[in-house]
Amino acid sequence: MAEIGKPINRIDGRLKVTGAAKYAAEFNQPQMAYAFPVRSTIANGTIRKLDTSQAQASPGVISILTHENAPRLKPFSREQLRTLGTNVGEDLVVLQDIRVHYFGQFIACVVAETYEQARHAANLVEAEYAEEKPKIDLSEELPNGLRPEKKAYGPEAQLNTGKAAEPLRAAPIKFEQIYKTSYETHNPMEPNGSVAWWDGADKLTIQESTQGVLTERAVIAYYFDLKPENVRVVSRFTGGGFGNKAFPWTSNVLAVMAAKVAKRPVKLVITRQMMQTNVGRRGETVQTVALGAEKNGRLTVMRHHNETYAKLTNFFEPSGETSEILYNTPLREITYKVAELNLGAPTYMRAPGESPGSFAAESAMDELAYELKIDPINLRVMNHTTVHPQKKLPFSSEYLKECYRTGAAKFGWARRKIEPRQVRNGRYLVGYGMAAATYPGERGTATVRIQMTADGGVKVLCATHDIGTGTYTILAQTAADALGVPIGKITVEIGDSNLPPAPLSSGARTAATVGPAVQAAGEALRRDLLHLTLAGKQSKLNGKKADEIDFSNAKFFVRSDASKTDSYIDIMRRNDRTMMESCMTTVPDAAKSPSESCLIAPTSREENKNEEKYAFHSFGAQFAEVWVDEDLGTIRVKRITSVQDVGRIMNEKTARSQIIGGVIFGIGSALMEESQFDKRWANPVTRTLADYHVPVNLDVTEIDVHFIGKPDPRISPIGARGVGEIGIVGISAAIANAVFNATGKRLRDLPFTPDKLI
Amino acid sequence: MRPFKYSRAQNTGNAVQTVAANTNSKFLAGGTNILDLMKEDVERPDELVDVTRLNFSQVRTVEGGANKGGVSIGGLGRNTDTANHPLVRQNFPLLTQAILAGASQQIRNMATNGGNLNQRTRCSYFYDTAMPCNKREPGSGCGALEGINRMHALFGWSNDCVAVHPSDMCVALVALDAVVKVQGTDGKERSIPFADYHRLPGNTPQKDNILNQGELITAIEIPKNNFASKSYYLKVRDRASYAFALVSVAAALEIEGNAIKNVRVAMGGVSHKPWRAVEAEKFLTGKAATEANFKAAADAEMRNAKPLEHNKFKVELGRRAIVRALTQAMKGGTNA
């Protein structure tokens, strides 16, 4: 494999830096109008009256949609959406009734000739409400919380409820603490936005900012009662999607609705303020972790109680995830309690569950290590598991101990003092901390079509996405290797629901899912070419056996005599082919065969994600050095070493960028990110990026990333697991542990702003 | 954004007259604050008079008058140019540090000095038209008083408003005893001591300062002083850069023999106006520049703090920040 793994620049990099890469909202259409939503100013109650008369009279206004006049859509049904293989961000069909569930909910929408006119008129819509007291305080509502049976995506939520009490009582060493994590809001640079236009009454195109063109197509087709094939969703570039562009939100539906009513193309881009209320967030969590251990540090029991909120969704932050996977212990109890609040839906956000969950669990391990005066790495190694604790299956490929070892060496862990407050640098206290990380190795079903034209150009086609991760580039690299053509000959076309199907780009599954399909389709096309040359009368390779032939640089040659060659272009020319194509579907072992597919690639069960035999997880070790200015309560992360066991690295450079991005997300989570809501009115007071802080350059220093780089031979013939999410996991714990090592103060309440330390 | 009329001022008289004549009009300088507020429907002028072409952007030595020998910075000078001007860097490094601690490079390139003085509070309830706010809508109530008031005032607040002035630059200017030069509507220039320029909220929080409608800031004069070798601006915030101050302190000292001859301490992020820490100054004057005295001075100042529900930490933080800023100032104002 010549191309896969190389740290080449993004093939779309030039387009991005020159502005030629067009994002959803840049696809202006002739006759396009602009929609601007009107938001509720209460968080709980009903709309009594909407007065749109002033707005209606405002210049440029084309129409105003309200619950009274908006097109009726099919009611929400989780079951039906599930059968269609999709989901929505919020179980709320926009503008269908008078109920207000949360502050900022869309209660009307102005369509006007210009954006400014729409926005101005939206300010003129007057609403009267019957207001009820909003529920917004998690601690107040938790007593009425529910204990969900299942997590949103299926598995049992409650594990061994009540069973840990006895072993905890009996444990020679006991430890229990409460950890809290804050509301976090995805704030990708590009806000969610759509340009939608109808072609008659039953055909629709949407330029969308999304992580899932097909999931969105299914939702829109469902709500508007259209044939899915009549809906086209296009998303060539997505300016960051961290979960809040996974499933459609009310804004996406509203754009389509507005275009229908205005009978014109409509652009709807939500504001940064709406990003804080209408497109999901990570729920606040309260996590109680109890550990029981022998005096030597061997765990005898783990208990992880998780409390959070949900609203308008069956999703809740699954913060017990890492506790299900890491460490060997005779018993683990993991429970969830979920309260309803008047907030928009919580949703998937980079490493949902693992990120806040690892903060609690990996802080607790550090606390236990300190109590026992054991090196935190040794404690982890002592309790290491090579088997998935629930499934009792071996991990497909697991190098966690190697991550610890490499990380410790690269970071200089040996210099760490076990007692806190030992290292000073000027006015700073210096501390080291580490944490383990894990994230599932997801892989789904994908279909890829590859076309080669007479000039030797290759096109890779698939309805997958590049949400900033480097998909374009790694698919080109994979195709280059599978076909044996130079990467410069390859163009990748993705982000269009009319292309061969691929799943949602979430859960760090894209490389692992689409990569194998590209490889299969590339190999199929190469085999077709090979047959032609071996059978070709004028071919220099005529009559040779397939296993005597090698390929590179768009040519076949005889392995024992490299002067005997035949190029792909020549083969096509001699055979009068202007275009050759292949289409392959790859289906992991445990997945059902899709109803529509191309030829299903034959893959041995052993290397096709056989979930009966193996559990699939990535692992990592995170190390942090912090400098704490104790007087002022400020924490600076001086450096991070992140070692990742994520299977084969498809591109060193884009993979590294993903980990760096995840680590920075983790620094944000540890030190500053927090959405705050007023306890009386449930409105966010963190309304813009001036109040919702994400790390700036000065918050981010050296991030040293290392990959174990061992392909996972069981997940797919390519051996790659995802890199998109695991970078964040464990970072806030590593920082918390480093802060303890520096100061002797244990912080258990994210984020660590100066008020928490002084 | 509401529709508004835009015009470009040709000369000062015309700019002042236009804005004086229409109580619903405003000057437009860098636009980094007023335009955001208009988009959010917080500010609703129907007319903007762009003053950026007027000739008030120079930094120069004051030739005559009370501040002779000091430095004048133009009301329409850009924050970046002002901070980096040699006259400012050499004579008032405190001002350079304070300006550069604010906002981001891009915003400072646009932002003007006059605009910086007149920027409005960052109180989130002020920005959200769905919320009560006496500053935005007199009589509607103060959302922050019993709301999330972590970023709000410790000193001089009233039940009608607990907001803080967000500027860094102004904290240095109040410490340096600057004077605001204003072109009045009567065609005359008036001088306002910096400490009197911004107001406490009282029961009229809608007024941030004592400027009259139509009055234009033409310059800010900083009198000569001997603080250049011992001054420091400290800003404590929720991230390393590009965030408003939780607490900031401008400190400047002049030492004679073993005693503090002259000292200035001012604070940001603690009041409706840039807060001159008079009690701390009073305590320190004539005493030795020791850590113990710095602590006692900080105590003297912070004793009068009246924290709200979520900003109690700022009392201790303020105390420590005063000590740190004074200490750093004594070390020559570097970060070391």
Ligand SMILES: Cc1cc2nc3c(=O)[nH]c(=O)nc-3n(C[C@H](O)[C@H](O)[C@H](O)COP(=O)(O)OP(=O)(O)OC[C@H]3O[C@@H](n4cnc5c(N)ncnc54)[C@H](O)[C@@H]3O)c2cc1C
């Ligand atoms: C994201 C962000 C972060 C920021 N962070 C900081 C920070 O950390 N510290 C900090 O100090 N500042 C910060 N700022 C604020 C910034 O400094 C101000 O927005 C800027 O100084 C305003 O200057 P301007 O010229 O753009 O004013 P404009 O927006 O043009 O005007 C502001 C107001 O001043 C009036 N005005 C302007 N010039 C004059 C004049 N000559 N005479 C009379 N009235 C006048 C206008 O009518 C208007 O009411 C930040 C701003 C943003 C957007």
Ligand code: SF4
């Ligand atoms: S503190 Fe002042 S600005 Fe903030 S809500 Fe109260 S009145 Fe308005």
